[in-house]
Amino acid sequence: MLKTRVFSRTRIGGLTGFAFALALAAPVYAQTLPPISVGAGMRSSFIHTEPDEEDGTDEFLLDSVRLYVSGSTTDKIKVMFNTEYNGSQNDVEVLDAAAQMAFSPKFNVWFGRFLPPSDRANLYGPYYSHHWAVYTDGVQDGYPFIFQGRANGAMYWGQFGKVKLSGGAFDGESLNGDDTLLAAGRFQVDFWDAEDGYYLNGTYYGDKNLLAFGAAGQVQGEDKSAFSFDFLLERKVKTSAFTIEAEWAKYDRLGGYDARYGTDDGGYVLGAYLFPMSDSGRWEVLGKFAKARFREGITALDPDYDQKTTEIDVNYVIKQFNARLMMFFKDTRFDAVRTDFTQIGVGLQLQI
Numbered sequence: 001m002l003k004t005r006v007f008s009r010t011r012i013g014g015l016t017g018f019a020f021a022l023a024l025a026a027p028v029y030a031q032t033l034p035p036i037s038v039g040a041g042m043r044s045s046f047i048h049t050e051p052d053e054e055d056g057t058d059e060f061l062l063d064s065v066r067l068y069v070s071g072s073t074t075d076k077i078k079v080m081f082n083t084e085y086n087g088s089q090n091d092v093e094v095l096d097a098a099a100q101m102a103f104s105p106k107f108n109v110w111f112g113r114f115l116p117p118s119d120r121a122n123l124y125g126p127y128y129s130h131h132w133a134v135y136t137d138g139v140q141d142g143y144p145f146i147f148q149g150r151a152n153g154a155m156y157w158g159q160f161g162k163v164k165l166s167g168g169a170f171d172g173e174s175l176n177g178d179d180t181l182l183a184a185g186r187f188q189v190d191f192w193d194a195e196d197g198y199y200l201n202g203t204y205y206g207d208k209n210l211l212a213f214g215a216a217g218q219v220q221g222e223d224k225s226a227f228s229f230d231f232l233l234e235r236k237v238k239t240s241a242f243t244i245e246a247e248w249a250k251y252d253r254l255g256g257y258d259a260r261y262g263t264d265d266g267g268y269v270l271g272a273y274l275f276p277m278s279d280s281g282r283w284e285v286l287g288k289f290a291k292a293r294f295r296e297g298i299t300a301l302d303p304d305y306d307q308k309t310t311e312i313d314v315n316y317v318i319k320q321f322n323a324r325l326m327m328f329f330k331d332t333r334f335d336a337v338r339t340d341f342t343q344i345g346v347g348l349q350l351q352i
Contacts, residue, residue, distance in 0.1 A: 036071040040352050041127055047345035054339070062087045063347070064126065066095065077101050080114070084148060093147045106158040108198070110168075113152050115199065117166040117186035118216050119228040119247055122149045123200040130202035130245060130272060131286055132326040132347045137309040138292025139247060139266045143218055143226055144175040144182070144255040151175055151182070157198050162190040166198065172220055176254075180221045188214040203234060205282075205320050206241030206274055210234040224254040239276035246270070262296030266307075274317070286313040294337075305336035322351040 043063040050056040065085035072078045082095040098112035115123055121140035125148070135141050141149055155168025167185040172178045188195075191211040195201070204210065210232055217227045228249035235242055248267035251257075256264035268290030275283045288311040295304050309332050316325040326347045333340045 039068040041066040043349045045345055045347035047343055049341060049343050051339050051341040076103055095148055106160055108157050110155045113150050115149050116151045116168060116170050117184040118143045119249060120200050120214055120230040124202045128201045128321055131288055131311060131313050132328045133311050133330045137268055137290035138257045138307045139249050139268050139290050142249060142251045142255045142257055142264055146174050162194045164188040178220060182218055182220040184218040186216040188212060203243050206236045209236055218254060220254055226251045226254045241274040243272040258294050260298050260302050261294040264292060264294055266292030281316050281318040284315040284317055303336050305334055308333045324349050
């Protein structure tokens with residue numbers, strides 16, 4: 001889990017006499033507010049890209065830098081504010097800015113900008129994914145978004161033991177230019193250990209035994225929809241662990257990976273094996289295969305095509321999501337329209 005630094009927060013005012021009198025009359029106003037949690041994360045990589053029949057390229061990338069801030073205004077109301085430096089755009093964006101009201105595990109309400117109900121891959125994001133090359137396969141997290149999967153809106157979510165429900169309404173204009181509200185919902189069942197909280201992980205590195213099924217959907221108006229089904233199995237085997245993750249998704253005029261096509265559907269399966277702990281970390285091998293189909297091009301000059309993506313990772317996990325080194329190979333093949341290419345590289349992720 002994310003390690004945070006804690007700072008105390010107190011009120012400052014110029015009218016000290018009035019504040020002192022007010023404190024005597026109503027001591028609750030003199031109480032120190034709850035602490036603020038601050039954290040940060042970064043992802044950096046070296047990638048060699050080799051397109052078919054073209055010269056290869058080498059890049060050192062600062063993929064992402066994040067600053068996490070959260071704090072409580074009361075015992076039931078929290079504020080989450082996170083920013084991210086986006087390496088591809090070389091700018092800083094608002095990632096999350098949400099008011100979080102937690103009345104009970106079964107009744108939580110969020111307002112602002114955050115990850116809406118969607119597939120598991122969107123709810124774990126790149127920092128809590130199991131593999132490095134997330135969101136490149138034509139399947140994972142093709143839902144529409146403002147920035148890094150986020151949307152502006154309001155949502156309810158609740159935890160009922162091993163069942164998790166969420167649903168909300170989100171601003172369509174900022175997502176895809178359609179001023180019709182977007183409705184989103186998700187249902188998840190954990191048959192073994194429960195996963196607490198709204199956001200999820202792509203793995204728990206053997207800390208949990210998981211058998212989880214999830215279904216999510218988003219609808220905008222009468223003709224735009226997106227649906228997905230996801231699965232995660234993770235099992236501890238003595239001092240090691242193995243994982244199987246899978247998803248099927250269809251984006252029908254809502255989201256998708258290629259704006260020139262009306263529908264995008266496909267699936268993937270991922271398998272990983274985590275070796276026992278060594279002196280300073282754990283080795284892991286991982287493989288992922290995905291196939292996506294792109295149909296209903298906007299013109300007759302846009303032929304249907306398929307994408308197949310194969311990824312193989314060899315990871316060194318030092319401190320789970322807070323420190324890991326990920327060496328990867330990715331092969332991406334198309335049967336039309338686009339050029340095949342392969343990538344090989346190494347990525348470093350750190351969080352504090």
